[in-house]
Amino acid sequence: MACFGNNNEDDIVDTIRAMRIQEEKSYLCRNCYHQSTPLSPSGVAAACSPHEAVTTQTRNVLCDWANKIIDFCSLDRETVEIAMSYVDRFAASAKGKEVLQKSDRFQLLVVTALYVAIKVHETVAISTSQFEKISRNTFTSQDLESMERILLEGLEWKLHPPTSLGFVRSYMELVPSLKMSQAMKDTAFILCKVQTELAVRDSALVSARASTIAFASLLNAFEALGMSDSASGSFTVHCFVSKVANLSLVNKAVFYDQQILAPVQARLHQAIAKQTSVPAFMDASPAPQPCPMTPPSKQGAHSHKTFENTPRSIIGRSL
CATH class of the missing domain: 1.10.472 (Cyclin A; domain 1)
Structure with a gap:
C-alpha cells in the first residue's frame, strides 16, 4: 500500500x-526573558513596578491582553503570534536590552508591535490615537510612533514571520x-x-x-x-x-x-x-465580537461599543 x-x-x-x-535565516529567536516573579503564598504572582526587569510573567500577561484586544475587534489571533514574534525578536536584539530592564517600556513595545502587526497583516487598521485610548492614555500617539521607528529598525523591517x-x-x-x-x-x-x-x-x-x-x-x-x-x-x-x-x-x-x-x-x-x-x-467556541474600528456596515447590533469598555487594559496598572 x-x-x-x-x-x-x-x-x-x-x-x-x-x-x-x-x-531559519531571518526569523530565529532566542529566549531572553528572566524567570517569572515567584508566587506569593496566595498563589498570585507578585506585582512588579514599571521600572523592574521584564519576566516571563510580564510577557504572559501582556500576551493575554493582546488576545483580548484582538478578540474584541474580531481580528485574527494569528496576528498576535506575529506581534509577539516582533516583540521576542526585538527583545533579543542589541536594541532590545533597554526594554527588558523596565516593564513599562516593554508594555509600550507590545502595544506598538500589536499596532504594527494589525496594520501590516489585517484588512483594517487601528490608528495610534485609537491605541492611545486602548492603553487608557498611558501611552500617547507620539510614544507609539517613536517606538514604531525603533521597533522597525531593530527588526530590520522583517515583518512577515x-x-x-x-x-x-x-x-x-x-x-x-x-x-x-x-x-x-x-x-x-x-x-x-x-x-x-x-x-x-x-x-x-x-x-x-x-x-x-x-x-x-x-x-x-x-x-x-x-x-x-x-x-x-x-x-x-x-x-x-x-x-x-x-x-x-x-x-x-x-x-x-x-x-x-x-x-x-x-x-x-x-x-x-x-x-x-x-x-x-x-x-463552545465563542462568537466573535465586532470591533468599533470596523466599517459601520460590519458593526451590526454591537456598534454601540467603544474603547471605553474594551477588555480592561493592563497597561494602566502594575503587573
Whole structure:
C-alpha cells in the first residue's frame, strides 16, 4: 500500500521549504526573558513596578491582553503570534536590552508591535490615537510612533514571520481527503489552533521554531482524534510523518533528539487535554465580537461599543 500523494504536492512542498528557509535565516529567536516573579503564598504572582526587569510573567500577561484586544475587534489571533514574534525578536536584539530592564517600556513595545502587526497583516487598521485610548492614555500617539521607528529598525523591517498556524495549514494539505475526511481535517485544525495560541503565550517556547510547534500540534491532534486506533489512521499518520521527515519539511533534529519534540508536545498537549470531547469543544467556541474600528456596515447590533469598555487594559496598572 503506497503512501498518499496530491497532484499539487510539489507546490505545497515548495511553499513549506520557503517558509523553512525564512524561519531559519531571518526569523530565529532566542529566549531572553528572566524567570517569572515567584508566587506569593496566595498563589498570585507578585506585582512588579514599571521600572523592574521584564519576566516571563510580564510577557504572559501582556500576551493575554493582546488576545483580548484582538478578540474584541474580531481580528485574527494569528496576528498576535506575529506581534509577539516582533516583540521576542526585538527583545533579543542589541536594541532590545533597554526594554527588558523596565516593564513599562516593554508594555509600550507590545502595544506598538500589536499596532504594527494589525496594520501590516489585517484588512483594517487601528490608528495610534485609537491605541492611545486602548492603553487608557498611558501611552500617547507620539510614544507609539517613536517606538514604531525603533521597533522597525531593530527588526530590520522583517515583518512577515512564518507562523506556526501557517505551517499547520500547509502540512495538512499534504494529507488528502481520501485518507482523512474534510470534517476530521477541520477538527484537527481547530485543535492545532488552540495549541498554537497556547504556544504564543508560553514563554518557554519563545525559541522553538514555528514549524516544530506546528508539527507537534498536529501529532497531538491526530492522537486526540484517535487516528492510531485504526489501521488506516495509523497508516495515514505514518505516511505524513515519513513525508515530513524525508522531504526535510521540519528541522531534522526533531527526529533524532527527543529533547526537542517531546517537551513541545507535552506543553501543547495541555491545550486539548482539558476538553472532554472534541464536538463539545467546537460548540463552545465563542462568537466573535465586532470591533468599533470596523466599517459601520460590519458593526451590526454591537456598534454601540467603544474603547471605553474594551477588555480592561493592563497597561494602566502594575503587573
